[in-house]
Amino acid sequence: MASNVESSIHRGGDFIHDFVCSACEEDRLNTEAQHFCSQCTKYYCDNCVPVHNKLYKRHAVLDRKDVKKWAAAPGTVDAMERCEKHPGKALELVCVDHDKLCCPVCVAVGHRQCASILHIPDVAKGIRKDPMFTQLPKEVADLRKQLEDMEDARTKNSASLWDTRAVIVDENKTIRENINASLDKMEKTTVDELDSLIAKHETVIKKDIDFCKQMHEDLKSLMDAIENKKSSGEPTLYIGVKKCGDKMKEARAHVHRMSSVETYYLTYQPDKTIEKWFSSPQSFGVLNECVTVAAQFPQEHVFQVLGSKEYNVKMSSETLECDIGGVCELPCGQVVITDRNHSKVKLLDREYLVVDVYDVARAPWGVCHICGDEVAVCVNYFDQICELQFMYVAIGKLFVRRKLSFNHKCFAAVYHGDQLYISSGTALYVYTMSGQLAKKLYEDKTESDAVEKCVISNDGKRIYITNPSKNQLITLDNMGNTLATFTDPDMIQPTGIDVSPAGHVFVCAWDSKTVLQVDKDGKTKLTTLAKKVDGVSCPKALFFSSRTSCLFVGRWKDTLLVIMLQ
Known part of the structure; x- marks a missing residue:
């Protein structure tokens, strides 16, 4: 096949060019064109173009650097069938060896030795029914x-x-x-x-x-x-x-x-x-440039615990026990936690030492990462204060950028697809970043904590909600329809939840004092990763670090539990 095609792209010993000089062609010469006149819609070689330019001084002549404009001229090859390397030629062949569409010039130049070159009309039969x-x-x-x-x-x-x-x-x-x-x-x-x-x-x-x-x-x-x-x-x-x-x-x-x-x-x-x-x-000072590369695990991977360690997050001036209700990690490795009992947002460095504290008006709840060095913190005080505070980290300090107020509780927030998903305890709302209500995605008024924590899969197709009062993990689609309702003896009063970029789902439960991994469909427990004996006491918040493959467990305790996974 290759030899037949090769012979077809010769004419009197000359290769077919992508554009042939119109004047030369009239004299039965095969000369490659280097110029195109948009008024004449004709092509000229270097020898013929001076004659044209002398006769038609006001015509716009394009050279090879504007060859794409040549191909757009009337009478040329249709854009769909045009060869990108040789715009004057139509795609007529397929090189099976390289899986490439070819024009005759392509075959002559780069595919002479290929064993299988087929004619497109032969290959294209039945394309309308092809899944491709x-x-x-x-x-x-x-x-x-x-x-x-x-x-x-x-x-x-x-x-x-x-x-x-x-x-x-x-x-x-x-x-x-x-x-x-x-x-x-x-x-x-x-x-x-x-x-x-x-x-x-x-x-x-x-x-x-x-x-x-x-x-x-x-x-x-x-x-x-x-x-x-x-x-x-x-x-x-x-x-x-x-x-x-x-x-x-x-x-x-x-x-x-x-x-x-x-x-x-x-x-x-x-x-x-x-x-x-x-x-x-x-x-x-010292400027450090950092690029975050996420750890890669296949979606079906079931994690195992390598070990765990506790890090003190209580300030010396604090008298109450810490209540860590929200945890998230910044791309640089710093960790932001909320401490409800002290009405504080705390910034931890990469060694999990408290380096800055920001006092909020009332008890902060969940915290989510927005982008770069920005996070959003949920703040609630009965019905008087229900807001989302946007904070950012710079030079090791926390700063408030802006606030959004709501007419309902704000227990947890998730940022996805340039929208905010806010759980109120009885409903899941979707807001724009400017604070406009887009829709109420899901509602359950049976209990005040029926819609507590929530996370969204990286592709946005699944939303996971914890219902502590009914010991349930609920999985929704992005339209708010219930896909699955999961319960398990090892998951009594689920509180914290997170999902990895690859789709691994993790849940911690208050009463059973456990951390579980659940399948992406929210239907099956894959493993119980940690229990009370591993330090899981009074768990309230969970975050999976794709940077370090660790689980951060926020608890009603003065320490942050870090579980190392593999």
């Missing part, structure tokens, strides 16, 4: 949604970096006020280094955003073209499907690469000795 064609719209829609989500996450990541920059620069100015003008050079060095690191990440982030936008549009254009060509011949539809498949492979590969990096962020540790002695340091 029938399932394509849904697969493209799902991938475009992933691209949109990734673009949105990267945009927020960029904003978070600049927020961090603002806080760091302000800190530098505070230090700068306590010393003399000789520190100007050191301040400039720090800011320049900071800007350089941000610019470095901004380049990657912008590239990811631009790719998402471009790929999103490319896939839309291809699907629009396929929809418009449904009445066309099977070869045309086959080409569209193959082109779309190739574009999807490229998009998936890029999305997979991007997904391995959750966020880019900076940390900063000012050098406090500068005020006493500043002749040696070259900048205001």
Whole structure:
């Protein structure tokens, strides 16, 4: 087959070019075109174009750098069937060896030695019934949604970096006020280094955003073209499907690469000795650039406990026992916990030592990660205060950015798909990030804690809710329909819950003093990971760290329990 195709793309010993000079062609010469006149809609080689330009001085002539515009000219190959490498040629063949669509020039240049090259009309027979064609719209829609989500996450990541920059620069100015003008050079060095690191990440982030936008549009254009060509011949539809498949492979590969990096962020540790002695340091502090890479476990993986350790989170000035009702981890490894008994939000470093404390008006409940260094804390005081406080971490301190108030309780919050899911004890609400109610997704008024903690799977298809009063784990779809209701003797009064990026579901229970792993469908217990003998006493909150493969267990106790998994 290869030899037959090869012979068909020769003409008198000359290769067929993607664009042939129109003037030469009239003289029965086969000369490759280097220019195109949009008014004449003709192609010219380097020898013929001067004659054309002399006769038609006002015509717009495009050279090879604008070759894509040549292909858009009237009378050229249809966009769906056009070869991207040789825009003047139509895709007529398939190289089975490389699984590539080819025009005759492609075969001549890169596929001469391939054993199996087939004619597209032969391969395309029955394409309308092929799952590759029938399932394509849904697969493209799902991938475009992933691209949109990734673009949105990267945009927020960029904003978070600049927020961090603002806080760091302000800190530098505070230090700068306590010393003399000789520190100007050191301040400039720090800011320049900071800007350089941000610019470095901004380049990657912008590239990811631009790719998402471009790929999103490319896939839309291809699907629009396929929809418009449904009445066309099977070869045309086959080409569209193959082109779309190739574009999807490229998009998936890029999305997979991007997904391995959750966020880019900076940390900063000012050098406090500068005020006493500043002749040696070259900048205001140490800037650390970090990239979070999530640990990868297959969805069916059942974890085992390697060990556990307790870390004290009680301040020396506190007299009551801590009540850790919410836990979450930032990409940099810092941990944010809520302490209801002391009405405080506490920031822990990577060694789980308390490095900052923020006093809230009343008892804080759940806490969830938003993006970068930002978290949202649920605050309730009877019916007087029901709000979500957005906090961010910079230079080792907690700051409040804004607040949203509700006319119902706010026990737990989850951020997903640029929306907030808020549990009130009897209902699960969906809000926009500006605080507008989108819908009431689920409701159960049988008990005041029938809808307590909630989490959402990474793909947004499953929502898990704890109902402590009925000892239930409830699984919903994203429309609020109940998919499963799970109970187990090892899960009495479930309180904390979390789901890993890969879909592993973890639940802790107050009365049974246990931590369980449940299957992604919320129907079966896979294992009981820890019990009272392992330190699980009075558990109230749970968080799985994909960075360290640890479970953080918040308890009515002065220590945070960290369970190491494998």
